[in-house]
Amino acid sequence: MDFIVLFPLIVVGAGAIILMLMASMKSLSEGNTALAALGVLALAFAVQLMVSTTDNLTPYGGIFNGMLVANSFTKVAGLIIIACGFFSCLIAQSYFTQNRFYSAEFYSLIMFAACGMLLLTMAAELITLFIALEIMSLAIYVLVGYDRASVKRSEAVLKYLMLGAFAGAFFTMGTAFIYGAANSTRFVDIAAHLDTTSFLDSPAMAAGAFLVIVAFLFKVAAFPFHAWVVDVYDGAPLPVTGFMATAVKTAVFAVFANFLIIDGGLKGVWVEYLYYIAVLTMFAGNLIAIGQNNLKRMLAASGIVHTGYLLVALVAVGTDNFTGGVILYYLAAYAVSTLGVFAALSYLGGEDERRNSFEHFKGLAKVRPYSAAAITIFMLSMAGIPPTAGFMGKFYIIADAIRAGYMMLAVLAIASSVLSMWYYLRLVVMMYFQEPEEEFETAGMSLAPIGTAVLAVCVFAIGFYPVLL
Amino acid sequence: MYENILTVMIFLPILAGFGVLLLPMKKEAARAVGLVAAILVVILGLRIFFNFTGTGGFEFVQRVELFDSVGISYSLGVDGISFLVLMAGACLFPMAYLLLTTKSKGFYANMLIAQGAMIGAIAATDMILFYVFWEIMLLPIFFMIGLYGGPSRLHATLKITLYTIAGSLFMLAAIVYVGVVYHQQTGVWSFNIADLVALNLAGGPATAAFIFFMFAFAIKIPLFPFHTWLPDAYTEAPTAATFLLSAIMAKIGVYAVIRFVLPIFAEEFARFALLLAYSGVIGMMYCGIAAIAQQDFKRMLAFSSASHMGIIALGIFCMNLQALTGTLYQIVAHATSTGVLFLLLGIIEERMETRTIGDLGGIAYKAPIFATFFAVAMLASVGLPGTSGFIGEFLIILGAVKFNVAIGVLAGTTLIIGVCYMLWMFQRVFFEKLNERTEKFADLSPIETMTILPIIVLIIVMGVYPQPFLDKVAPAAEQQLAQVITEQHQVADSTNPLMEQLEQKN
Secondary structure: OHHHHHHHHHHHHHHHHHHHHHOOOOOOOHHHHHHHHHHHHHHHHHHHHHOOOOOOEOOOHHHHOOOEOEOHHHHHHHHHHHHHHHHHHHHHHHHHHHOOOOOOHHHHHHHHHHHHHHHHHHEOEHHHHHHHHHHHHHHHHHHHOOOOOOHHHHHHHHHHHHHHHHHHHHHHHHHHHHHHHHOOOEHHHHHHHHHHOOOOOOHHHHHHHHHHHHHHHHHHOOOOOOHHHHHHHHHOOHHHHHHHHHHHHHHHHHHHHHHHOOOHHHHHHHHHHHHHHHHHHHHHHHHHHHOOOEHHHHHHHHHHHHHHHHHHHHHHOOOOOOOOHHHHHHHHHHHHHHHHHHHHHHHHOOHHHOOOEHHHHOOHHHHOHHHHHHHHHHHHHHHOOOOOHHHHHHHHHHHHHHHOOOHHHHHHHHHHHHHHHHHHHHHHHHHHHOOOOOOOOOOOOOOHHHHHHHHHHHHHHHHOOOOOO | OOOOHHHHHHHHHHHHHHHHHHOOOOHHHHHHHHHHHHHHHHHHHHHHHHHOOOOOOOEEEEEEEEEHHHOEEEEEEEOHHHHHHHHHHHHOHHHHHHHOOOOOHHHHHHHHHHHHHHHHHHHEOEHHHHHHHHHHOHHHHHHHHHHHOOOOHHHHHHHHHHHHHHHHHHHHHHHHHHHHHHHHHHOOOOOEHHHHOOOOOOOHHHHHHHHHHHHHHHHHOOOOOOOOHHHHHHHHOOHHHHHHHHHHHHHHHHHHHHHHHHHHOHHHHHHHHHHHHHHHHHHHHHHHHHHHHOOEHHHHHHHHHHHHHHHHHHHHHOOOHHHHHHHHHHHHHHHHHHHHHHHHHHHHHHHHOOOEHHHOOOHHHHOHHHHHHHHHHHHHHHOOOOOHHHHHHHHHHHHHHHHOHHHHHHHHHHHHHHHHHHHHHHHHHHOOOOOHHHHOOOOOOHHHHHHHHHHHHHHHHHHHOOHHHHHHHHHHHHHHHHHHHHHHHHHHHOOOOHHHHHHHHO
16 A cells, blocks of 8 residues: 555656667657656556545554655645646657657656656655655756757746745745754654644744745745746746646645645644735736746736735635635646746747747637647636636635635635736637738647647536535 | 526527637628527516516526535526516527628628627626636627727727726636635635625724725726727627627626625615715716717717616615616617617628718608608617617606605706707618718518517507516515615614715715
């Protein structure tokens, strides 16, 4: 049983290593690498789906000293991450037919990152958490700067690496403080410690928690640590942006939730601040997004807004009988629509991401009606229009917030989604109500159109899938 | 036999719409599909009409649990409140397909989807289901105006979309709040209106939720001062879409207030009634006066429609049986009369390629049937005795006088404005001199005549013999009001002097 729980992680990790080794062989074509990566991720997904984890399970608790924990929350988070990896590979396959800086290691790095993320969701101890975070981040750093010839990408990777290193350092510092206060880095022990002593009595504990949470907020791009997002997402190659926006967010939110709910006291103190952070994140993201003319930048900024909604869910989440269903549901809904847009962009974007602004997609509906319809579906889902998954996600978050007594927060979340209508609708208006100026030719064999279609169906399928509150 | 009739009425047009959208077909074929679907819906609607008993409760009920954990169900039903609105939504559509022809297949697809969603919003008894249909019905409108509208369509479509979405998102918060309170009070989740009427809401959040609901519906109706999207949208939209907006969609806003706000927020409703009633009356006057000044025929009718929505809304805020029955009656009366007016205007536009009132003239000499139909619809819209409009407006004004004399008097006198702009327009368009354009105006073809004739007959029948229609709605209206009337007295008698103060001031 223990082995089965870890098996997806092992599959992805082993797949990554094998692919890395095989990349040294010249004979491996690009399409085959993509297919191999897709196969590995599909296998991992299937295994993860089969794992039944109704209770908290500590795999190899004796040997590893309880540094991992698996439950239905981590299982679903893992599913989302693997699925994100899968679709990112689909996107990448099409992307590389028009952008020529491919080498086989790309897919292997995506799998390394996914491996780190899977570990991250299961981490029940701060050091493990840090290691997982770094496995993930290092792979992502490389992926962001994958196109070495481009100055824009180098700028993005430099920004991300520098700031990410700071966040990592903050995290280590925080871990040290917490260890000093609680004499343990395991979440359960920290919780036990917090039961007896108040959170604010111990300066080391307060400082440690502060630093750790700052690191989390940086990784999920919450206010005031959101400034890097737009540049980095814009600079990264398109499949990587899609992967970062969805999988990284899922992994970090999963562990963030795990960390925050370890103890009512910790949450009680932090909720007050997270409340304001959530509000500011939503509105800062909206203000940035409204001004963007570039689609990737708009999507990056809208990602900040969605982080805000997720923080709302985090604020509202109850500590007792925590299922995290709402958070994961929203993450899944968001991931589906974001990856869908990126999949569509990957084959519509043209060489070197030529078409990247709203104006470039003028009249798409007249030339490629199905792609335009799919993009519209994704936009409506992000905007939260029924009967899409995004609507149900938003519904659950609002219901949770109101139930927890945060009526004001719910109203502010609504106000923020009203604002976000502007830039989501803008793309729809461009695609449908303007005359086309070009042919939107695409090149090469493509898996991404299939991915787009599947994701468009998923938007509705997830919308009809209930979640337990 | 009738268990699924509402579901069929909702999804038949929606599926037909997607079929038209996805399958390759000519626009004539699309129009035929639309017509067939619309006629099938009319037949189903008539079945409901003749089998509806009107005892007060929900009939043709259908319920499937969707999300048990949060109590969302797929539940449909018709009662006296929704009955006449449903009839309007089901029976008026064939006209739009028969009379107006120049659109592409996407247009017909959107129209079909819109009809399904509208019937869904009318028949839904679960608030979340209602919200879903409420939002879906906006999307076809968005595309209809944006793709097939007039020269400044982009502006108009963004305005209506952002306005309505803003309203409805706030409504979503209010709906969720209501559901959460129900869960807190009873321990089970439900968004079904039959359960929610038992709620006991009080305090700040309840007032906020009430305001959110009213905000959403005030935009849709539209109530003064949220009406600014209306002239643009109505004018820029293709005429079939304007017909849809004015005849059905605006009515759904009114209906939703009666269905959801009145029973759940009885106390808040009683508190804010006077304010809302004034907003209705001011909207009536303002839009009426604005209508007088319009040069564009369509814009004039748009303002006229907005003005009449003011009085229809006023009927709810008076909170007595006469006014509420009047509103329910007037919903259909106005849907038929304004629907016919917009469609006839669409014919003028198609044949004359202008809709500036000054360019027209003397149509009555060239097209007597057309002019007669127009006159009947117009007189019904201004409330001439013997037409359906009279019964509704009379009842509303009666109720308004009972509620507050000042409002009753204002509402009554404002009707005169309606007569002014309508008759003046009629004179300029249908009489006076013929010009080169109107020389060529052809009268209605037999098919067109036969399409409109049933509605004209209905207008007169409803004006002369309203009893069968009133009998079907009155019991439900009475039930719906029972709660709010007790609350109204409580509010008026309690130490909270808001209502009294307001009454003294006036």
